Amino acid sequence: MSHSMVSATQIKKWTREEVHQWLTTQVNIHHIYADKLLEEEVSGEDLEYFQKKDLLDLNIKHGPAVKIVSMLEDLKSGLQHKSQFPAYIKKWTQEQVCQWLREEAKVYHQYVKRLLEEEVSGDCLFCFKKNDLVELGIKHGPAVKIIGMLEKLNNGPEPILQPPTNINSDQENLQKPPENQVELCQALPVQTVSPMKTEANTEEPRIVEPSGKTVTRKKEEPKPQAMGAEMLPSKMPSSLTLLQNTLDDLQQDEFKRFKSCLKDFKLNGCRSIARCHLENNMSRTDIADSMTKHYEEETLNVTLKILQRIRHNELAGQLKSEMGLQTMTAQDGKKYLRRETNQGNKLKNLLTYGGNMMDYYDRFVIVMNKSRAEQLEYLQFLTKLKLFCVLDFDPDSAAPGGVCSSYRESRVANLHLPAQFQPDPSVVIKNLNLYKQTSWVFCNGRHDLESESGRQLDYKDWFKEKRKEIEHMVSFICKPEVLPNGRTLVIFLLLSPVTDRDPIFDTFLAFYSHVEESIVSICESRSTFEKWKDLIQEKCEYDINTQSIYELTLSEVNGTIMSLGPHNQPSGRLLPSSDSSTVVLQQKDEDRLTALDILCQNQCEKVYEENSTEFQDFKIKVEKEFYRGGKVQWWNFYFCEKRKAKPFIRRDKYDNLIKIVKCQTKDPKTTCVLLNLFHHPGCGGTTLAMHVMWDLRREFRCAVLKDNTLPKSEVAFQVKKLMRLGKSDKSQNTPVLLLVDDSKEAENTQTLQDCIRKIVEEDYTGRTVEDSSNSQVIILSCVRSHNPKVQYKHCATESQYISAILTKKEQDDFEEKLVELKESHEKPENFYSFMIMKSNFDKKYIADVVSHTLKDLDMSTKKAQLLFYFALLNSYVAESDISVSLCEDFFGMKMAYWGEDNVLERMEPYSNLLKIVRR
Template structure:
């Protein structure tokens, strides 16, 4: 009553329905839709905002630049902003009235100092009601607190679409349907961006009900890339032999684009109420001709694309559906596609009013971006040209080249990674098992028949089946778990294997390098999360691998930045939207150290893993490969110190420090032992060795001759991306340094002086300042321990032990080098 009296008193202000909560912030999407219809907003615009999940809280914070407003016509925007201020004013007055009335109620309703009678008063009755209502009020409060969280709605429309459009083969190349007919109404420009899937299909005909299609619609879009014949329905009139009509229309040569409601050759459009009498007969001729006389019925699929909402029984699209239903004698060969549930509901309700048929062959929970990507991914040859990201329900979207390049801090793993490509399997295998970093090609070849390119570690199933599901049960937007591992024991490869295994269930990416710009990294991660899914109620989480952080605080900072960015993008969820797989190198790690959010890889292999590595080693030996310096050989020997020492001694037996490649090798060894982050680029190595940069005739590995077996080429992703040369494993580097001194008289002081007096190392080094800082730390950073309080770095201490007195020369050279640079 109070609400209605207030409405009468404030005549002319925006109405506030008594069926809606007083507080606008408590409105759900349906409440907002009712209000928009009350202010005379067009039902299509109201439904569009409803489908995008606009609730009361969102309405209060709506701005002109908001993404929800971008697709609204200007008159709709104006209508909203004209009425929203008076809506807020009305709500405030109601809140004031409620607050005033509440203040007059007896205890416990905020009146502590009043005196009142005990006898026949209602104190106990009110108190009992208050206590009785507490559970209900608590539940309502809980529901209100959670109402902004996205509701996880499980669907499988992506998989269903693959099944329906191919007739069960899940491949467009082997589809059971040889021909397709598309029936479409008026489209929106946003929908037109994602219809490339139509170009690859064998479209016998398109029945277009948009009169403006040739000017700015579907016809204009597709004609830019494919040839069509424009026809009017009257041209299908059965006045002669079927072969003659089909020949004149060129039905077997080009797609027939039939304008079923005018738009070409001066044909005027008909309204929905008049279309059946004015044009229905000629369109029936088209349907009958195509279904009965030209196309093999069982090999035909008719696809209704519901771009616009069909809300009347007289709508031409509904009438045409009835025609196809009759001609095909059922709906098994009719697929209906829309991009929102409201349109689907209207469509199905209208069909059920006229026909008693199964309406399950419909797709409505996917956006057209997801529909486009899912169908394109069913073509085998597309994998070479287009990359796809997974979406919920088994659907996919196309990852545009422009978007991928804009996410420059991420290396994105797509659903069809490596599909359709051809690279040398043996070359990738050798590079990996000589100590190089695993590539996605290694995992791709592991799934092909024959030998496995990557050995499956024991911890993989535990991470995929236990840790990840446990992460998904947490309640915050971004969560992480750690893979602790000693350097060279496969932690990075294991993390990559996790991403590869889950690439269809998550959007997977690798953070390319360490960064201080956590804000930009978080924005790019959330952009990957929301790419082509901003209007969808559910999203697949991002599985993000990080491999370069040395401090767990950096991971926590990234986690918080991602959560802040989710809030900035109005992303609320009951489950994690981003899971970080953080690889962290440690000096030692035992499996007993693992917890629910961490995995520890020990520095030894299980019996099962060891056997698999032995089999891989035998495979290389069968191919007549010299495997002594292969990384896999060292793995099989569990990096035995004696074995590595023997390999190093044999490889360095002809070492000559007077040769340029030997000098460079010694510098790389020294850097690896004392400053693993100080890296020399391939281009710097090439220039030092006098090679033509980038020349194919002589790779830098070839210039190192026999020493190349102990080196590997790696890619560094940082502010710039470049390749570097480094020793294959820390144990190898330590043994090399010892062997150079013991057998060849090359001291650490000699190598350090070479590093400090060669200007080339600093002039041409990418990320020069970072390299110089690492060199400075290597020489100047003091090392402290419980037993000794040393003022010198570990390198200087070792030089003092090996060649007493030479530390002065090294430090003088260091001061000179670092001062000049």
């Protein structure tokens, strides 16, 4: 029965086994791919909805995927496939396709290799359209040319293509349907064959014909084809193909030296090739043909020895590796196919440092190469990572359909070049807005620009002109003062195959010399990983296997990373708006407000699964950091708000301060009001101010100023943007409560007040006084002072103060809190910051703690020496600090994955006197 007689209704009725049979007997794809669909329980009803990307997600190569989709559409339409190309193309092998592309179509070598990698044989190419080529990373120009030249074959004789030197009957058998083949729609259900069937299980499948007669068919056993990260290529390239690829990789001067050596090369008494066959005008293809005919099976060995003679060791190593694959035994093949299990857990461990949440690494650096259009939907995880920068080797990334363009649809990224990362770190950080917004660095051209800087360079020119810039940029990124050692993870995201002479490999070497232990590789396929691994092994003698992901599809990588906490809130981050409404704070808007740490009305809600062990561990960690003296986080208020019986300690001035803030909105006289909170250092002034903000977050749009050194005009502009988010020109504004912390000079805050007042009132020129007064900003300025009460008395503006003296009620509250902490924490008595406040800042208590802790101090140890450095610094400059990376260097610490070694543990038993502050 012909295909045209199979209707879409009949397809729906196919069992999983019948789908498997159709794929192996009608479509003629390798049984490994058919087995994959059988494993994934794809029935006819499921198959009807499959698109090409669904097959690619199953690690089926592009060529077979196009063929499956094309034949499926033919079945559903009930028509024979009408191709624009001559039918004889269907007989071409993968090598003959490559030969035609290289010799007739004159296609760039890298594109030919790409089609070979994706297993595009003639019967697959027969179904191709232009978009199928473009999705393989082939530019539109060559793609149109390939389709056009295939169509022109209808008007001329069939080209004569040389058969590959190592063609085997398996490939031919795969192309031809077996004899006595029964059409699928005639067959009854087939005996199920396990996709994991071993060699020992040799029972041949049987099919029952309608007559009831059982026909035993000899099982076809073609060589395994590549299935993404799982299997070997269907057929290794022939000696001729390997030779041609190798010669194509030689620069012009290198090719001349190769020919010069070839003229005098002799092998085991065999004379060299006649000089008349090696004329200067001979092409690389001609040289390859001559060598193959003259040296026969020794051709590749001759090539290898000549490459070594002209000192092209990288290309020699690549050829040697490919020759080894070409001669693999069946036993070697089995070893090659062995999968590493649990790569999902491995990925989680690599990104979380052995935890369950991505809160260990402060920043991520991504280095990526050329992407394909179908990969974009699986790169959503980039928006979740706290990116410091992305080093992008795809010159089309910023254009529509590129990774950078896609990222910028939801996040902010500033586009840079490597040369901008020098010389002075402080200047670079300020000019490029580093830390605040992602830096997207184009490392080899940018095609959306018409300038010279946007031109993509070949490897030779890139190496001469750009390599040094990359090395300087990597050196800048790896400075401890830029990104602390051990707190940054560098991820090489390989979305396409790599080559021996590849700029991204040079970039790896640059990072490797600085942060060997902090590099992870995520590869789009196992074949890409094997090549990447071999390059690194040969150059660095370093095995990257333990820090690499290659068995997972990009879809699985994306899903795994997106599943890691903390999670984005399902309803979005919400801001209060007029008339008791709310608006969603878009991530891109928040990225732009770099000066502000915004407190949303649903802050901390639904970020974690709160019944999980991970959340409880996180809660204990955050509380411990705070009570040991760390800065208060919004989480501290959230934890107490969820447990009404155990509220956050309210300082005595809490009620007064919250009343003052609320009063400013009842009868506003100006668009910006300044409130001062004077406080002794370390007595909880900032905590009190943030406590007030937390409880007013549903009435005000609240934010904390991150950096007091920013230009006041820029801060004022961002405050106005926060006020206007989600509103029309006519809607009433919601007041903004802005916390300015650690303000030491009142004049700076007054300057900010003037700037905010000016920029807000400019928007309301010509409107009523009521309109402008409704656009109100309240600045709550926390001012450190050694005499807060005195400053409070002499302050002309609204103000409050707190000192390092607790009231009786506050002391009672601290006693109750200590009882509560003993229920959930070990040794809360070592939370010295909390205990000092509980003691009402008693100097005798502080002296006793220090005396007891330092009782057996041994000055010969490094921990004692480091403690003395801290004490010396703080005696001159209060709250001085030393970077963690310098402390690690002092101890000679080396990062190890999933290790517990850190500075505080090295400082035991004195660690309770120290705290780590993350900026």
